[in-house]
Amino acid sequence: MKSWAQVAIPPLAKRFEMPTLNIYDTAHQRVCSVEKKDRYRVYVCGITPYDATHLGHANTYLAFDLINRYLQATGSEVLFVQNITDIDDPLLERANRDGVDWRELATSQIDLFRSDMVALHILPPDHYIGAVEAIPLVVDAITSLENANSVYLLDNDYYFRVRSDSEFGERSHLSQTRMLEIFSQRGGDPNREGKEDPLDALLWLAKRPSEPGWDSKYGIGRPGWHIECCAIALGYLEIDPTQDTSIDIQGGGSDLIFPHHEMSAAQGRLMNGKRFAANYVHAGMIGLDGEKMSKSKGNLVFVSQLLKDGIDPMAIRIALMSHHYREDHMWVSAELTEAKAFLDELQVALSRMEVAPTDVVIEEIISALSNDINTPRALKALKSWIVDTNQGAVGGKPGELSRAMDALLGISI
Numbered sequence: 001m002k003s004w005a006q007v008a009i010p011p012l013a014k015r016f017e018m019p020t021l022n023i024y025d026t027a028h029q030r031v032c033s034v035e036k037k038d039r040y041r042v043y044v045c046g047i048t049p050y051d052a053t054h055l056g057h058a059n060t061y062l063a064f065d066l067i068n069r070y071l072q073a074t075g076s077e078v079l080f081v082q083n084i085t086d087i088d089d090p091l092l093e094r095a096n097r098d099g100v101d102w103r104e105l106a107t108s109q110i111d112l113f114r115s116d117m118v119a120l121h122i123l124p125p126d127h128y129i130g131a132v133e134a135i136p137l138v139v140d141a142i143t144s145l146e147n148a149n150s151v152y153l154l155d156n157d158y159y160f161r162v163r164s165d166s167e168f169g170e171r172s173h174l175s176q177t178r179m180l181e182i183f184s185q186r187g188g189d190p191n192r193e194g195k196e197d198p199l200d201a202l203l204w205l206a207k208r209p210s211e212p213g214w215d216s217k218y219g220i221g222r223p224g225w226h227i228e229c230c231a232i233a234l235g236y237l238e239i240d241p242t243q244d245t246s247i248d249i250q251g252g253g254s255d256l257i258f259p260h261h262e263m264s265a266a267q268g269r270l271m272n273g274k275r276f277a278a279n280y281v282h283a284g285m286i287g288l289d290g291e292k293m294s295k296s297k298g299n300l301v302f303v304s305q306l307l308k309d310g311i312d313p314m315a316i317r318i319a320l321m322s323h324h325y326r327e328d329h330m331w332v333s334a335e336l337t338e339a340k341a342f343l344d345e346l347q348v349a350l351s352r353m354e355v356a357p358t359d360v361v362i363e364e365i366i367s368a369l370s371n372d373i374n375t376p377r378a379l380k381a382l383k384s385w386i387v388d389t390n391q392g393a394v395g396g397k398p399g400e401l402s403r404a405m406d407a408l409l410g411i412s413i
């Protein structure tokens with residue numbers, strides 16, 4: 001699938017040292033150092049195209065954009081892959097409800113998502129892969145799992161035997177009761193009769209009447225969600241046979257920790273014998289009026305609507321960055337006004353001939369980002385610099401600060 005337009009990253013002056021990135025790892029339940037490498041393999045779960053792009057999505061893709069930018073600024077290459085679940089129950093349900101063709105709904109939402117990502121200055125993935133185009137990879141992945149004795153047939157559907165992964169549960173750290181609850185809330189079918197374990201996940205769903213299906217050696221049907229991501233990640237991230245971990249970062253919103261990332265990780269480990277990801281990184285949830293922003297509650301704020309209302313996309317970026325990426329928080333529209341005022345002040349300060357020293361600000365931004373992508377701390381450094389500049393401090397290089405902000409924070413003025 002076509003990705004979106006490339007976003008230029010200005011070079012950062014070589015004299016700035018880039019410390020190793022430290023990031024909170026869900027599997028280890030602490031901040032961990034990301035091993036220094038020449039090349040990173042990053043997989044971030046994409047949207048199901050029926051409600052793009054709300055601020056919860058924007059917050060997630062912004063978090064991984066900042067991680068991507070940081071790793072690239074260390075001089076490493078980042079191979080970045082993202083999927084798009086362009087066939088799944090929620091998409092079909094929405095298309096059915098609205099009386100539109102599911103393909104048209106998906107295409108329109110994918111187009112909207114791409115234009116929102118461009119406006120927000122999010123670096124595009126190297127491979128942007130749809131579930132439908134990945135079906136041959138998914139079929140091969142199911143075959144690998146069959147070879148590992150991890151697949152069984154129930155009626156005409158194929159299931160993944162979760163207990164065949166001896167490490168199942170070690171990425172999400174939940175009790176069995178909690179796993180069952182969440183599995184049921186997030187598309188799982190724990191109560192289906194005939195399953196070996198209530199948590200076993202669908203790999204291939206046989207075609208239902210009035211639903212689409214694709215021909216395969218497992219019959220006409222469509223892929224399960226977890227195997228889709230696992231197959232795309234392992235298929236496109238050029239796994240290094242000499243390493244004992246398949247990929248470096250598996251990312252997404254914190255609502256994907258279980259079952260989605262636990263299942264993909266278990267399947268990936270059984271497919272090639274390697275630990276699936278070295279780091280599991282998750283962004284917080286954005287709410288509105290006291291509740292999590294979600295399609296079922298109908299309390300979504302869309303990026304495209306804010307842009308239509310004339311909001312500067314950089315102000316949206318800054319408003320989101322004023323919270324730490326892992327922090328669940330409520331969206332308050334007044335923060336957009338504050339972000340716009342900050343952006344204007346920044347622009348005025350950067351246009352001065354004489355500005356406060358900039359090296360120290362750039363170093364503080366780098367240090368804040370290296371410490372679990374601490375954007376509130378990075379923005380605070382910029383605010384102090386504006387105050388110092390307005391008070392007549394001199395000695396800085398505004399062009400260099402401007403380039404560093406663009407490269408590291410994606411703030412382009």
Ligand code: ZN
Pocket residue numbers: 044045046083229260
């Ligand atoms: Zn995924």
